[in-house]
Amino acid sequence: MIKFDTAGFRSEFQLDIVNLENQGLRKVGRWETNVGIQWKPGYRIPGVDDEKSLRDKHFLVLISLTDPYGMLKESASMTFGNDRYEGFAIDIIHEMSKILGFNYTFEVQADNAYGSLNKTTGQWNGMLGKIIAGTADLAITDLTITAERQNAVDFTSPFMNLGISVLYRKPTSAPPSLLSFLGPFSKDVWVHLLAAYIVVSMLLFVIGKLCPVEWTNPYPCIKEPEVLETPFTVMDTPFFVIGALLKSPTGFAPAGISTRALAIAWWFFTLIIGSTYVANLAAALSTKSVMWPFKVAEELAYQQKIKYGAKKGGSTLSFFKDSSHEPYGIMYNYMMDHADEVLMEKNEEGVWKVQQQNYAYIMESTSIEYIKQRKCNVTQVGGLLDAKGYGVAMKKDASYRTDLSGAILKLKENGIINELQHKWWKQKRGGDECEISYREEIVEELKFLAKCSSKKIIKRRKTSLETIKSNSTDS
Structure with a gap:
C-alpha cells in the first residue's frame, strides 16, 4: 500500500540497494524511512570500507560518570540515548566507531565499580563482572590495565599512559622567624665571615701596636710627652672593624701605611659582602618560602600527622598490596587498618577530603592533572610511583580486539587523542580555571x-x- 504524508511526499517505503558486479546486479542492502541503511552481513564498499570490519556490529559500552571520562551532558533541551553523555571516553568511542563503522549504546555503571576479584568466590564485580558474564561488550573509563584484570578480560592498546601520584593541598608559606635575617647567606658563609672579622681585628690590633705612626701625643700642649697612645686598643679595634662592616662611622682612621692598606682591603671586602647581602635579602623577601610536609610518597609511611588513602577496590590500592617495597607495604597496612576513614568510594570524595582535612589522596596522575586545572588549592606532590595505562576492556579472546586496538593506534598517530585530552582537561568544564593569562x-x-x-x-x-x-x- 502506498502512503503519502501531509506534504504530498511518499512515506513508509523501502528501497533496495544494489551493486553492479561482473555477474550483474546484486542486492547488498536496503533503505527504510524509519531505520535508514541496513547492509547485508559481510558486505563492504570496496576501497572505502575495507577497514570497517565491524560495520554490522553493535556494542553495549559500559561507562562511569567520572570526570572527565564520562559525564551527563549540560543541555537546556531534553536529550535521549547516547546524546545524554559527553566526555573524553565518550569521544574516543565515537572516533573509533567512525573508523570501524560499528554502532554502540552507552550504559552507566550504577555503583561506579570498575571491577575487582573476590578471592573467596572467585567472581568479579563491577564493569568487568558484566563483561565476563556477557551482559556488556565493552567498558571504557579511567580503567587501569593490570595483570590481574588481564587474566580475566582483554584490553586494547592503552589510549592513555600515566602513573600513580599523590594529591595534596598546596603548602602554606613558611612563617617568619627571629633568625630570618640570616637567610641571605648560608651557614658556611656566616662562619667564614665571623672568622674573617676576628682575624682582621687581631691583625689590625698587632699592626697598630707595631706601627710608630699610630702612636700619637694625647696632649698636644706638651711638646715632649712622656706617654704616647694608640687608637688600636683591644676594645676599639674590633669596634672599628665592625663599624666598617655595618657602614657606620667610628671616629678615627688609620694613619700608617700598613694599617691603611689593611683597612682598605677590609673596606673593599665589606662593600662586596654588604651589597650581596642586601641583594639576597631583597630576593628572599620578594619570594615566599614554602613548607612541604612531605616531598615523596614514601615519607607518608613514616609519619603520623597526615592521613592518606586511595579509592576502595581500585588498581591504586592493588599496587600497594602487591608491592614488595617496604614503605609501600607499610602504607597498605595503614590504609587497610583505617579503611573506613581513609579509603574512598569515589575520587570526588577523596578530593573533598584533601581540601577540607589534613589528608593526602593517592590516585592516577591524569586525574590529578584534571583536578589541578579546576581546584586551585591542591597540587601533585612528588613524581610517579609506577607506569601503566588505560584501555578499553572486552571479553576474553574477543575477535574484534585487534580491530579496536588498531583504531586506537590510528587515533594516537593522527593526534586525535591529544586533541581530545586537551579539550577535556584544559577547555571544557572549567579548564584552565587556575591558570593566569x-x-x-x-x-x-x-x-x-x-x-x-x-x-x-x-x-x-x-x-x-x-x-x-x-x-x-x-x-
Missing part, C-alpha cells in the same frame, strides 16, 4: 591606561568552588 592581563592594563580612569577594578585569583562553599558555610 599574562597576555590578557597586559591587554587589560593597556586598556586601563588608554582610558585614563581614576578608578580601577581589582581582579583576584579564582579559588575552587569547594573552598568558596566551605568558607560561606563556616561563616
Whole structure:
C-alpha cells in the first residue's frame, strides 16, 4: 500500500540497494524511512570500507560518570540515548566507531565499580563482572590495565599512559622567624665571615701596636710627652672593624701605611659582602618560602600527622598490596587498618577530603592533572610511583580486539587523542580555571591606561568552588 504524508511526499517505503558486479546486479542492502541503511552481513564498499570490519556490529559500552571520562551532558533541551553523555571516553568511542563503522549504546555503571576479584568466590564485580558474564561488550573509563584484570578480560592498546601520584593541598608559606635575617647567606658563609672579622681585628690590633705612626701625643700642649697612645686598643679595634662592616662611622682612621692598606682591603671586602647581602635579602623577601610536609610518597609511611588513602577496590590500592617495597607495604597496612576513614568510594570524595582535612589522596596522575586545572588549592606532590595505562576492556579472546586496538593506534598517530585530552582537561568544564593569562592581563592594563580612569577594578585569583562553599558555610 502506498502512503503519502501531509506534504504530498511518499512515506513508509523501502528501497533496495544494489551493486553492479561482473555477474550483474546484486542486492547488498536496503533503505527504510524509519531505520535508514541496513547492509547485508559481510558486505563492504570496496576501497572505502575495507577497514570497517565491524560495520554490522553493535556494542553495549559500559561507562562511569567520572570526570572527565564520562559525564551527563549540560543541555537546556531534553536529550535521549547516547546524546545524554559527553566526555573524553565518550569521544574516543565515537572516533573509533567512525573508523570501524560499528554502532554502540552507552550504559552507566550504577555503583561506579570498575571491577575487582573476590578471592573467596572467585567472581568479579563491577564493569568487568558484566563483561565476563556477557551482559556488556565493552567498558571504557579511567580503567587501569593490570595483570590481574588481564587474566580475566582483554584490553586494547592503552589510549592513555600515566602513573600513580599523590594529591595534596598546596603548602602554606613558611612563617617568619627571629633568625630570618640570616637567610641571605648560608651557614658556611656566616662562619667564614665571623672568622674573617676576628682575624682582621687581631691583625689590625698587632699592626697598630707595631706601627710608630699610630702612636700619637694625647696632649698636644706638651711638646715632649712622656706617654704616647694608640687608637688600636683591644676594645676599639674590633669596634672599628665592625663599624666598617655595618657602614657606620667610628671616629678615627688609620694613619700608617700598613694599617691603611689593611683597612682598605677590609673596606673593599665589606662593600662586596654588604651589597650581596642586601641583594639576597631583597630576593628572599620578594619570594615566599614554602613548607612541604612531605616531598615523596614514601615519607607518608613514616609519619603520623597526615592521613592518606586511595579509592576502595581500585588498581591504586592493588599496587600497594602487591608491592614488595617496604614503605609501600607499610602504607597498605595503614590504609587497610583505617579503611573506613581513609579509603574512598569515589575520587570526588577523596578530593573533598584533601581540601577540607589534613589528608593526602593517592590516585592516577591524569586525574590529578584534571583536578589541578579546576581546584586551585591542591597540587601533585612528588613524581610517579609506577607506569601503566588505560584501555578499553572486552571479553576474553574477543575477535574484534585487534580491530579496536588498531583504531586506537590510528587515533594516537593522527593526534586525535591529544586533541581530545586537551579539550577535556584544559577547555571544557572549567579548564584552565587556575591558570593566569599574562597576555590578557597586559591587554587589560593597556586598556586601563588608554582610558585614563581614576578608578580601577581589582581582579583576584579564582579559588575552587569547594573552598568558596566551605568558607560561606563556616561563616
